[in-house]
Amino acid sequence: MAKKTSRQSAVKPSDAVTSGSTRDADQGTKALVLDQSEVLKAMMAARKGKGRDTTPSEDERSGEETGSDEEDEEDDDDEKSGDEVEEEQESDESEGSSSSGQRRGVKRSRSASVESESAPTSPARQVSRVHETTSRVKLASTTTSAKPSTSKNPFDTPKAPSHTTFASLGLSQPLINALGGINIKKPTEIQSACVGPIMEGRDCIGGAKTGSGKTMAFALPIVERIARDPYGIWAVVLTPTRELAYQLTEQFLVVGRPLGLTTVTIVGGMDMMTQARELEARPHIVVATPGRLCDLLRSDGMSGNKLGRVKVLVLDEADRMLTQTFAPELSYLFSQIPSNRQTCLFTATVSDAIMELANKPPAPGKQKPFVYRVESDTLTVANLKQKYLFIPSQIRDPYLHYLLHHPSDDIDRALRAAPKPKAPPQKKKGRRHQEEDEDEDDSPPIPSTIIFTQRCATAHLLHLMLNNLDIPSVPLHSHLTQPQRLQSLARFRAREVPILVTTDVGSRGLDIPEVAQVINWDCPRRSDDYVHRVGRTARAGRGGVAVTIVTERDVELVQRIEGEIGVKLTELELPEEEVLEQLNTVSLARRMATMEMHDSGFGERQATNKAKAIKRAKRDAAAA
Numbered sequence: 001m002a003k004k005t006s007r008q009s010a011v012k013p014s015d016a017v018t019s020g021s022t023r024d025a026d027q028g029t030k031a032l033v034l035d036q037s038e039v040l041k042a043m044m045a046a047r048k049g050k051g052r053d054t055t056p057s058e059d060e061r062s063g064e065e066t067g068s069d070e071e072d073e074e075d076d077d078d079e080k081s082g083d084e085v086e087e088e089q090e091s092d093e094s095e096g097s098s099s100s101g102q103r104r105g106v107k108r109s110r111s112a113s114v115e116s117e118s119a120p121t122s123p124a125r126q127v128s129r130v131h132e133t134t135s136r137v138k139l140a141s142t143t144t145s146a147k148p149s150t151s152k153n154p155f156d157t158p159k160a161p162s163h164t165t166f167a168s169l170g171l172s173q174p175l176i177n178a179l180g181g182i183n184i185k186k187p188t189e190i191q192s193a194c195v196g197p198i199m200e201g202r203d204c205i206g207g208a209k210t211g212s213g214k215t216m217a218f219a220l221p222i223v224e225r226i227a228r229d230p231y232g233i234w235a236v237v238l239t240p241t242r243e244l245a246y247q248l249t250e251q252f253l254v255v256g257r258p259l260g261l262t263t264v265t266i267v268g269g270m271d272m273m274t275q276a277r278e279l280e281a282r283p284h285i286v287v288a289t290p291g292r293l294c295d296l297l298r299s300d301g302m303s304g305n306k307l308g309r310v311k312v313l314v315l316d317e318a319d320r321m322l323t324q325t326f327a328p329e330l331s332y333l334f335s336q337i338p339s340n341r342q343t344c345l346f347t348a349t350v351s352d353a354i355m356e357l358a359n360k361p362p363a364p365g366k367q368k369p370f371v372y373r374v375e376s377d378t379l380t381v382a383n384l385k386q387k388y389l390f391i392p393s394q395i396r397d398p399y400l401h402y403l404l405h406h407p408s409d410d411i412d413r414a415l416r417a418a419p420k421p422k423a424p425p426q427k428k429k430g431r432r433h434q435e436e437d438e439d440e441d442d443s444p445p446i447p448s449t450i451i452f453t454q455r456c457a458t459a460h461l462l463h464l465m466l467n468n469l470d471i472p473s474v475p476l477h478s479h480l481t482q483p484q485r486l487q488s489l490a491r492f493r494a495r496e497v498p499i500l501v502t503t504d505v506g507s508r509g510l511d512i513p514e515v516a517q518v519i520n521w522d523c524p525r526r527s528d529d530y531v532h533r534v535g536r537t538a539r540a541g542r543g544g545v546a547v548t549i550v551t552e553r554d555v556e557l558v559q560r561i562e563g564e565i566g567v568k569l570t571e572l573e574l575p576e577e578e579v580l581e582q583l584n585t586v587s588l589a590r591r592m593a594t595m596e597m598h599d600s601g602f603g604e605r606q607a608t609n610k611a612k613a614i615k616r617a618k619r620d621a622a623a624a
Contacts, residue, residue, distance in 0.1 A: 164192040170199050171224050178258045179220075188213035193372040195221050203369035204344045205318075205358055209381050210535025211511070212374060214346045215251055218314050222285070223252065225311075227259040232282030235312040236337065238290055238330075240320045242267040242482060243489060244509040248316065249287045261285065268292045269482030279306060290321075290329035297336055307336045317508050318345035319528060322353035343369075348535060349379065349528040379531045379565040384538035385410040385545045387572040388558060393551035395579075396521065397465065397586045400451075400549075402579045403519065404471060404499070407447045408545045408572070411516045446471065446498040447516035452533050453503055454522040460602060462521065463501040464593035469586065473499035476506050479606055507532040513539050518546045523554035527564035547572060 164187055166176045179185075187195065190208040198204050198221035208214050218237075226234045237252075239245045245267050252263045264278040266288035276296055279286065286293070297306065315321045321330070322345075345354060350373060362368045380386065385408070391399055453459045456477040463475040474488035474497050485505075492500040493512055500506065507529065515537040524530040530548075537544030548569065550558050562568055 166220075169195045169220075171195070171220060172227065174258055175220065175224055175227070175255060178255045182254055184216070188217075189374050190214055190372065191217045191220070194218070194370070197370040198222070198342075198344060199224065201342055202367070203342055204346075205354060205369050205371045206344070206346045207350045207354075207373035208348065209374065209376065209379065210348045210532065211381065211539030214348070215248060215316070215509075215511075216255075218316075218344050218346060219248075219252055219255060222312055222314075223256045223259060223261060226256075226261055226284050230261070230284060231309065232262070232284050233279075233286055233307060233310055234284045235286070235314065236293075236307065236310050236333075237285065237287045237314040237316060238293070238321060238333070239287065239316045239509070240289070240326070241317075241505055241508050242269060242289055243476075243485065243505065244316065245287050245289055246486065247510060252285050252287065256285070263287060266293050266296060267482070269485075272296070276300070282306070290326050290333060294329045294332050297332075307333075308338065310337045310341055312342045312344065313337055314344045314346070316346055318347040318354055319349045319351035320347075320508065322351065349531055351528070379527070380534060380567055381538050383541065383543050384534060385543070386534065386548075386567055386569050387545065388548045388550045388569040389572045389574070390550045393553070395583070396549055396551070397590055398579050398583045399574060400462075400519070400521070401469060401471075401582055401586050402574055403547065404446050404449065404466075406574075407517060408547075410543065410545050411447050448492075448495065448512075448514055449499050449517040449519060450506065450512075450515055450536050451499065451501045451519045451521050452507060452524075453501065454525075456503055457597070457603060458521065459501045459503050461590070461593050461597060464596050465586070465589045466499060466501070468589035468592050471499060472497040473501050476500060476502035478503070478505060479603060504529060504533070507536065510536060511539065512536065513542065515539070516544060518544070520546070520548040523548055523550060523557050524561065525557065527561045530561050531565060 166179060166187055167173075169187065169192070188208075189212070190206055191213050194204050194206045194217040198218060204218070206214060206217055208217075222235050237248055239248060245265050249263050249265045252261070256263060262281075262283040263285040264275070264281075264283045264287070266275050266279065266286060268289060268291060272292075272295070275292070276299070279296055300306070320326075345357070347354065358369065358371050360368075387408070389399060389403070451459075451462060451473075453462065456479045459477045460475050460479070463473050466473040474491050476485055476488045480488070488500065489506075489510075491497050495514070509532075518534050518537045520530070520533060524533060534544075534546035537546060548558065558569065
């Protein structure tokens with residue numbers, strides 16, 4: 001393998017210039033909403049921004065009628081506007097550079113200067129304070145919605161005091177007791193900042209790193225307010241993926257069930273009639289993906305009455321929600337929800353569409369939303385060890401096999417999978433079998449690992465290959481049925497298997513605290529995808545390792561990601577001779593996995609549905 005020579009420096013995000021502002025006298029007395037027309041305009045404006053990658057990936061098409069491979073079409077073929085768009089992407093080899101030039105560019109010398117940006121002078125900077133003290137927060141500027149904004153503009157959100165408690169935030173004792181039952185004793189920074197304003201009825205835009213407690217930042221005030229004045233349907237929470245919707249439902253149930261609140265999940269891939277009956281029962285909280293919720297409302301002539309009294313709308317993973325992918329569904333849902341609702345946006349990566357809303361002057365009689373972003377020079381947590389492994393694309397398999405069996409020393413010991421119990425003593429064996437048993441006993445346990453790929457077929461192939469190598473794993477991608485996907489997540493969470501092989505469906509919001517390692521089999525195409533992938537580990541103060549496999553086509557991608565996240569990846573070197581000793585064994589396992597996929601007809605149903613959608617679109621175009 002060719003040795004690397006130089007490595008260009010990555011440019012860290014610019015420092016912010018911050019400023020304070022004055023408090024409005026009539027704060028809290030006016031209706032505070034994000035106007036739906038402003039939201040849609042922001043999404044359109046972000047599409048026209050400089051530097052945007054305007055070529056949508058196959059996963060960024062909404063609804064089953066588009067024929068997207070990302071969408072599970074478990075329902076009838078005639079069902080319109082599918083369930084929701086999953087976060088998976090096709091490989092894009094054109095974004096890489098030539099093999100020889102890229103190899104020389106992987107090791108780069110780092111020499112970057114950090115420049116301060118001047119704060120904008122627009123009057124729109126003036127926003128109202130919530131607390132008595134004046135403080136500052138850094139937010140990203142408007143550049144492109146395809147990646148997180150790294151330059152920061154001033155907002156006058158108060159800095160969360162370190163001594164804040166849940167009681168001081170206004171939460172009732174039953175809710176505090178429910179939090180104690182899941183070992184949550186003290187609010188995080190994003191919770192300390194946002195719970196109060198949401199309790200007061202203010203619109204809120206919150207940005208914080210993965211694993212910082214953003215979900216509870218909006219769940220706690222919603223549950224508290226519903227408990228004081230319960231009726232259904234009180235709040236609607238929208239998410240981009242099904243798995244995240246189920247996770248949010250679980251968290252609402254944990255804190256809301258002791259208070260008698262009801263929550264339902266409306267996602268694709270599940271029985272539509274059952275979901276319609278659940279929605280008809282008017283639960284207090286609806287957690288949904290936009291596509292399926294739109295389908296249910298459109299199929300019922302009384303849909304306007306169902307959501308006619310909604311007080312709070314939450315967009316989780318707002319950077320992904322405020323894209324053209326979900327624009328038709330969001331436009332329809334905004335028309336069904338009262339215009340004087342409270343709107344909350346939360347994300348780990350602040351995009352252009354969010355910045356458009358944050359910077360837009362308020363409508364007459366309204367205040368700007370409360371905006372808070374946890375200050376940091378980087379987009380990833382400090383206790384995450386980020387590495388890259390530079391190898392030819394043809395020999396990734398044996399390197400993956402070696403990496404799983406020889407995990408990094410940086411992985412927290414507590415996060416390593418528990419060793420298998422020793423088998424009871426058996427009859428005396430020959431010398432060769434005794435040596436094999438000793439080798440197996442000496443091998444370290446495989447840590448809890450998530451492997452990310454760009455395509456469904458790649459994820460399933462790696463899953464089968466690892467199983468053929470006696471490495472237990474489960475797959476997670478959009479070609480599986482929803483029950484299969486939930487089962488895979490449940491087994492991985494319960495640590496029945498150490499490996500989860502997934503597409504970007506599993507990168508958004510999933511909270512699996514004991515993930516020790518993330519491996520990017522395919523290099524992410526955008527920095528926000530990278531941030532969300534590696535954010536599955538090193539959560540809640542724990543340590544973790546993220547390893548990105550860099551091939552000859554990925555050098556420019558890695559350089560761009562490093563510059564945007566403000567972190568330089570360190571090289572991971574593995575003993576090449578030891579790795580290639582298993583080349584034949586791993587190659588045989590891959591061939592067997594390929595045959596299994598062919599025999600099972602993997603992807604045939606999705607290809608058929610896609611062909612039907614294309615034919616339907618042509619027929620509609622001809623009729624028009």
